[in-house]
Structure formats: C-alpha cells, structure tokens
Amino acid sequence: MKSIPFKLILIVLALSLVYACTNRRDGSTQSEDPQATSHPKGQASVEDDVSAKNILQVAMSSEAHSTLVAAVAAAQIEHVLVNAGPLTVFAPINEAFDALPEGTVENLLKPENKAQLATILTRHAAPGSFDIDALKREATKGRKIYMATGDYLEVVIEGDKIFVGGAEILSTIPTSNGVIQVVNKVILP
DSSP, X not given: OOOOOHHHHHHHHHHHHHHHHHBOTTSOBGGGOHHHHHSOOGGGXXXXXXXXXXXXXXXXXXXXXXXXXXXXXXXXXXXXXXXXXXXXXXXXOHHHHHTSOTTHHHHHTSGGGHHHHHHHHHTTEEESOOOHHHHHXXXXXXXXXXXXXXXXXXXXXXXXXXXXXXXXXEEEEEETTEEEEEESSOOOO
C-alpha cells in the first residue's frame, strides 16, 4: 500500500480550512460582501439580539444620531464603541453637525480625511463611566475629564445644566459598555 505524501495532506487540509472559513451558513461566501474584506469591523459586526445594547447599537437605533453613526462608519472606528469599556461617549445630535460651517461634514466624510475624522470623534470618548453624578463631582472638584485622544475637557455646571468641553448634556443613556451623554455640540479642538 502506497502512503499519501505528507505535503498533499497539508494542501488538502489547508484548502478545506479556507473553504470552511469563507462559506457562511446560508451558503453565501464572504467574497460576495466587499465590506467584509475591505473594512473588518471586529466585534462591531457581531449580531446579538439577546444582550443589552452597547454604545454603537444604541447610537445606530437613534434617529437623532444618524450623522454621528455615518461619521463613525466613515472613520472606520465602530470597534471602539463596542469594546467592553466602560466608556463614556459624548454623542452630538444631528443638529450639532448641522451647526458646523457649511461643507465641514461632507469634507470630513471624504476617505482622504478619515484620520482627521477619527481624531475628532475619538475626542468625544472618555475612558470610564461618567453618569450625571460623576460629571457633577468632577466639576465640583475642578477636575477635567481625560479623553481618548489624550485631551482634557472641562466640566462646568451652570444652574441645572452641565457642559463638557462647551457642549451641553441633553440626556444620559446607560448602555452595556458605558454611558452615552447626548450633547448639543460637536466638541472640536
């Protein structure tokens, strides 16, 4: 009886593995989805209807944050918003983006401006979970909040209103991996 060459066995196993990894349960292949290879989203691509929603999932379901979600996708930083956290995101509403000078958003959404857009969006994220009470404590102690870009933003209380980096907090939404603080302004350097 002849033995099968070892190299042939390895080639067959490698091809089987490649086939198994590219075929989906529904019979389609990953090559049919150009986004699957050109922009891997990591954990952001996981679909889960059972667990509590994370920051990205909540933002995606909010009509008031459709511009923010489009910007996150253009900057290809979805994975940041689904990490275990805790993370606080100061999420500008659509009107905040509309208030920027004409053409700003369209310019930032261009592929050649992806890095600049990512920096601006990352400036809206703070490691840690800052609910309203935590923000008030920081303001009372005169502390600034450390942002994911390395910047520090001032927290100010004016009457019943709280401002972070000049943006007023409109509401708070708890998520599975942190807190969304809905704000009325895009926080720019």
